[in-house]
Amino acid sequence: MRKLALSDEILLTIEKPARYIGGEVNMKMKDPSKVDIRFCMCFPDVYEIGMSHLGIQILYDMFNRREDTYCERVYSPWVDMDKLMRERNIPLFALESQDPVKDFDFLGITLQYEMCYTNILQVLDLSGIPLYAKDRTEEHPLVIGGGPCSYNPEPIADFFDFFYIGEGETAYNEILDTYKEYRKAGKTRKEYLERVAQIEGMYVPAFYDVKYKEDGTIASFTPNNEHAPKTVKKQVEMNLSDTYYPTAPLVPFIKATQDRVVLEIQRGCIRGCRFCQAGMIYRPTRERSLEYLKKCAYEMLSSTGHEEISLSSLSSSDYSCLQELVYFLIEEFGSKGVNISLPSLRIDAFALDVMSKVQDIRKSSLTFAPEAGTQRLRDVINKGLSEEAILGGAMKAFQSGWNKVKLYFMLGLPTETEEDIEGIAILSDRIAREYYTIPKDQRNGKVAITSSTSFFVPKPFTPFQWSRMITGEEYVQRQRFLKGKMREQLNAKSIKYNWHEAEVTELEGVFARGDRRISKAIVDAYQSGCLYDSWSEYFNYEKWMNAFVANGIEMSFYNGRERDTEEIFPWDFIDVGVTKAFLLREYKRAKSEKVTPNCKQACANCGAKEFGGGVCFEEDLCMADLEEVTDESKN
């Protein structure tokens, strides 16, 4: 029987002991003494969230297919466990073998959102691994970062031995093969990192020097090691229908956030919304074939026993075989008690038909993400969703019996005016008015509209990477203004308004576009007790502000500046395919309220075509057609 790292007494004292015992369905068991490489994969948040992440499941499966490698998992211990581990000096351990993380060859940490940065330090700290990469020796694991936040790794660069920029399917085998070879040859950690730096997509922060100008912006960013390239090129898996996919994913005992089979139908997004980082960094859009997905669905449902399957992508309605896939899933699995959980779809006849088949109309709601309240601002952000489309879609749904609508907006978008903010309230009200045009005897009680606003954060590799981000005070003002406007609406009683906290978003802004000088503040904040910052009950703004002050960091430098077009950004050394020239062009078009067509309408020459596949090669429209198509799409 497997032995556990924790005593019965500890496991019976803490919340949800199943977070720490492993042993889940489809967990891989290997004899650690019979492998060459031990890799510990980490999601720096609580187990239930980490276990819901598809990326780790893909890599877990891919690594464990290698006979020479044993990939295990670790998550952030929850606060109760964290306290006990510190009090009793219990080293952090991996779930599979229950062995200390410190004894592994690699610790791979996925970086899904900025507010997990103190949890990274927690994992290193509890493992007994020095926080700063420079303090690690031959006996410590190599700490790797990957995932969306590695597209600006600079605020946390000092904590990592290297970053893997891009999709994991392509280069990890080379990383592992080389590691084995180098270790057999008795090479040092530094020699190995020099070799890693030559693998496309790998960024070894220690091999680069940053110099700053007097005004605080970057003067130069240059390699200090001859093996390190000037630019690091994002990794992309170009054939998504012939690659690794976890056909037997792990199934936790306790209910995870995603308690279902997740089918990733495509990567990337054709839409080009100007605020959206994922829409830029995952270009070009690549689809998985229908046959491949059908096969995966079968295998995953039978290997997990899940009673639900959901589709994952940035914009499912754009997947070319969506109808066929969804009808296949309903017909094939619906009768076997499998729920089909739909991603947010563009509301059309197909969506309504499918929704009425798989959901209880009385309980489910329609979701729209207009993001901005007026057409002007939606043009600025290139969100191709018109008021007519929203009202038309809502009306069709109302006529079929729905009466709940969820709307998502952002406050603080570039060029936002009071009229745009008020537009959020007006649009919410218009949807309600639309509902009440249906005769009383034909409608389904009252309409319930929930409008939520989040705080816009400019992200690297988006056209808004140059933008100023509004301050917390401005945000609160705008949110209050909107709240007042909501109350003035005719159907105010049918509209519920929710908003996100401003403080945590300000920090997110600093981390998103920050540089290497921030790492010290993250360490200080962590050491003063900050942890689980993405959990509002644990977020402590004051401690963060103290840490910033102590390290001479001004939030306004990172958030409050309209950045110069000549400025060198901390993330400029990364080549994501999409060029800086394109992003700047898009920023200018945003300011002049010009819409850019999506990738299926016309190619805007973003640069992602160089990867040689995906949507870029499906149509052959050229830049010359661009203006024409733009005008058409407006009509």
Add this chain to the structure above:
Amino acid sequence: MKARIKFQKYGSMKFVGHLDIMRYFQKVFRRANIDNEYSKGFSPHQIMSFAAPLGVGLTSDGEYLDVQLLSADSPEVMIERINAALTEGFHIIGYRPLLETEPNTKTVTAMALVASADYLVSLKDGYEIGADINSKESFAEKFIKFMQSEEIVIGKKTKKSEMDVDIKPMITLVAFEEEDYEAKRRNTLEEHLKTEETSLSNKKPDSMAEVYENGIKIYLQLDTGSSSNLKPELVVEAFCESLGVAYNQYAWQSHRIEVYTRNSETGKLAGLDQVDR
């Protein structure tokens, strides 16, 4: 058709709570491709019911789960199929098709049948009881004395209030050695089972109860179910209290051995896998 499944729960699975076990088994049956019957509606779920939820921290050789099926193989094949879909810490040791409920009669759930259960409570290594108990002999001696008192009154918390209850009548068997336990246990069973059990004894699966070096342990048969219910932990707590020593809930490992139903006429017991309903 209905069937009753008997399983063991052991090792690290003792940390997985009852609600999660229910979710776990739903997925087990799907993986094993069992033809479960589903409830109707937009979120259909398998029709199943557990006899007696086991608390977190306890292990068991006798857990029962009733399922409603549309079709099934022979018991042997069903056991094999389900076991193939289980992870370490669970093991199916019995499968018994149940009689169909007669039309117009009320369905009896497994839970409603439960009347009694056997437990093995062991002191974990590394812990001490106090009161000069340092061997299994001195433990047995003290426990026998404890059981000799007129009544054993404990404050029992219910949802509404706390009240004093005499738990002595709820303890129907006490033994310290396995042989003694088996002999006493047979006496509580219905006549036809006494012999049947003996003849099947060589088929009995190995117990998954943890074994500790210190040897201090006790077998208990306790009232279990909706009309009268006593947890083994409460017995040990009352025992410690009678000795004037602090009760440490982490020092003891409780293990369920079997769950019974009672024949209302004879007052005798039968394991839930020995009845057809």
